[in-house]
Amino acid sequence: MKKGRNELLDDEEKILAPYAVRSRNPGEREYREPEHPYRLPFQRDRDRIIHSHAFKRLEYKTQVFVYSEGDHFRNRLTHTLEVAGISKTISKVLGLNEDLSETIALAHDLGHSPFGHAGQEALSELMRGKGGFEHNKQSLRVVQKLERRYPEFPGLNLCGETLLGIMKHGGDYEKSELLDVRRDSGPSLEAMIVDCSDEITYSAHDLEDGLESGLLLLSDLKELKVWKRIEDSLPKTNPSDQDSISRSAGRILLNLMVSDLIDSVESLLQKHSVQSREDVSLAFQNQKKLVQFSEEFQTEFQELKSYLFRKLYRHPEVSKMSERGKETIFLLFKHFESHPDSIPESYRNREEEEGRMRILCDYIAGMTDRYAIEQLKREGIFWVPY
Template identity: 80%
Template structure:
């Protein structure tokens, strides 16, 4: 049986909860396009994101460890795929729109600079008083303007709901109709789930990578309150004196991930029931009242907060990570100053926007889109400065 658009819409409506975003009532696209005969709008958004240049570049952008540190540590692409997987799982269990959650998750880091948060800090400093830089805002800029895959419009022309989901926290964006909608309606439940899935993913997997790299010690992890939950679910692997470090760390990461996702699903379901959420409008009303729908149970939230503080203190501020971060910042500063003085080194596709956006912004766009390895290679090619990374 061949299913057309109407059949697919009816199937979707049968499985979606009344508070989910459904494809039939999507807010449409900024540039009207005919609907596809057998692909629903958020499916199309997902594919457009995956085929974008910005998405492909995520593979060589830093999560915590730069690409040269090893092939098995997370990068920005693997992190993004993990966030998408978790978002889709939670959305499926709660009767939400999986395609929308997945699309938002796949796009959420498209605007991230090279060298992780160190790169963001460098660009934010360089762009201070020049419009600033923040990777969530840059992700929206990428999908609305910077991607150039289609002749009839700039960006990817994603659905309104996908764009609203990318607008994390809804603040600090340029005035627009989209911003007014975000402020009036608040985020969808699908978007809220992506935000928390992001935190879940990097907390579990940064812990795993930290242990595997040797920058974190298992003895210290065992001092966390959440360790009791992990230990109760952990196979006897960690008690085996012959077990390899990476086997133990991966088991801990897997167990921790499952614990966080399970607690979050139960907590969201409990809150939805307690608050009598029966429609998308119900979610907007709760958002306006500052009642959180997506959060862990009270006890688990305390343990999760302790885990995040632990990672911040012992991994993100580790001398080795700091060394990599400082080198990344230095590379970005060197490139930025070079392009200020030598705009002819900027690709023509960026220079064409200088009159519209200004030189500082096009330099920022160019550097933010670079991968770690391209930024390093650019230093060499421009003869600016070089040291082994």
Template identity: 90%
Template sequence: MKKGRNELLEEEEKILAPYAVGSRNPGEREYPEPEHPYRLPFQRDRDRIIHSHAFKRLEYKTQVFVYSEGDHFRNRLTHTLEVAGISKTISKVLGLNEDLSETIALAHDLGHSPFGHAGQEALSELMRGKGGFEHNKQSLRVVQKLERRYPDFPGLNLCGETLLGIMKHGGDYETSDLSDVRRDTGPSLEAMVVDSSDEITYSAHDLEDGLESGLLTLSDVKELKVWKRIEDSLPKTNPSDKDSISRSAGRILLNLMVSDLIDSIDSRLQEYSIHSREDVSFAFQNQKKLVQFSEGFQIEFKELKSYLFGKLYRHPEVSRMSERGKETIFLLFKHFESHPESIPESYRNREEEEGRMRIICDYIAGMTDRFAIEKLKREGILWFPY
């Protein structure tokens, strides 16, 4: 017998912990819509995100290595899928709403610029004093305004709890009502789990990609405290088989981090007597962090992040790629300022309302690395090989 909406809701309520966000209280959509007969609210949000143009473009947006460096390095899409998987795993074990966690994870980088963090730095510099640019805020802008899939409303019209989860760092977001709610109630546990899953995921896969690319060396990595734990679990293999070691190391590190985080969250939920969504908000307001590693692992994780920052993200080869990406964005931005006719009409239609700088920023932020490079060539702007 098929299950209707009520049966699905009842099944969910039997599984979810009392501090989870249930599908009966998903937060209002800005534009009222009838409920779906067999898809719960966060499932609908997830599907809308997956079918969006912004999600499809993540495949050709840089994580650390631009797409031309190789087919097997992570890109923004594979990173997003890994964050979604980790978020679901943690949420399932802790009785949280997997659908909400997955949805937030799938949306968390929709506003990321091309060329990774170098692209964000470039747009942030160009938009200084003109409204700024930050990819988490841009992700919210994408799902509320920039996506155009529905004739009845702009954006994707997602649930309130989904939008609050996308507001990763809180702060001054464009939608003031949501900002007030985010400051007053704080993020859901599901949103906090996604935030930590993001850090876990990129730390593990950047270490793996760095080793596999040869930009990181095993001799350096072995100096890390966390490597001692990884080494104990490495399969006995040929020491010269560096690819096998790097892939195994990434997998083992991921498991170590996820396991520690789950145990730590579970302990904190008990320590702070968290029994409801209201308790989660109270803990947030009193600056009690519910989602973080154990004290010992925090030290190791901080050392790992510092190592990746110094040895990989600031590596001369990565810096070379980053500078080319930044230069591409600077050239495109200046070109569009003086040649607005090169901007698609769908963006130009908003110029009177939002100003030329913002629509240029929106257009470039939505580009893939590949499209940005091709646009340079098509517009006849100075171009250099990647």
């Protein structure tokens, strides 16, 4: 039997926990639209994100390793897909709205600059005192303003709960009613799950990519407390098969983190008597964290993050790539600041409204690594060999 919108909403009620966000109450879209006969609001949001230009460009944006370093390292797109998968899994087990979690996850890095965190640091420095730059805020800007797929409205016209979930750090570049809601009521559990899934995902896959690249060594991992847990679960294979062990370690670590988080969240929801979306907001207002690892695992997780920071993100080879990326962005920004006619007309048309610095920031933040490097050559500025 074909199911329409009402039947699908009724089915959702049967499986969602009382504190989950309902598709019946997705938060208003800024521009009124008729409901779809069989696609629920967050499903429509998800599809709009997937079809956006910003989502497609994630394939050639750096996670840790620039795309030219190899075909098997994660990029922003594969990272995003992994975050979405983990968010859905955790949300489903906890009775949360997995459509909403998946949608927020797919959008969470849309505003990320080229060249990973090095690119963000460069744009943040260039925009200091001029409104700033932060990739979560830029993701919100992308879906509200910069995407141009619909003649009826700017952006993607996403649901209020989706926008609140993307607003990870509690704000956008301008004061808005949405910002006030986020500060008063806090994020949904679905949004909190995505935030934690992001950390889980990059910790596991950055470890795996670091080992595959040879920048991290299995022998060094033995200093970590979490390694004992991983080692106990490793398949009993040839100990000299380092590639197999490296790939298994990332997978096992991922499972350990997800399992611990699920158990911990369930315990915290019971501890704080959370029975509704209003209870989630009350916990936020009282500074009670509902989504975090167990106390024991949190210590091990922080140790792992510190290890990755010291041994991988600050490794001389990664730092060299990062510096090249930052230099590329500095050169492009300064060139376009002096030669605004070189940027697309669609950006120049907004200069009077938003100022030259913001439109330059939007343009460069939207570039892929590959496109930014090509622009250096095309403009005859300077070519940084990658």
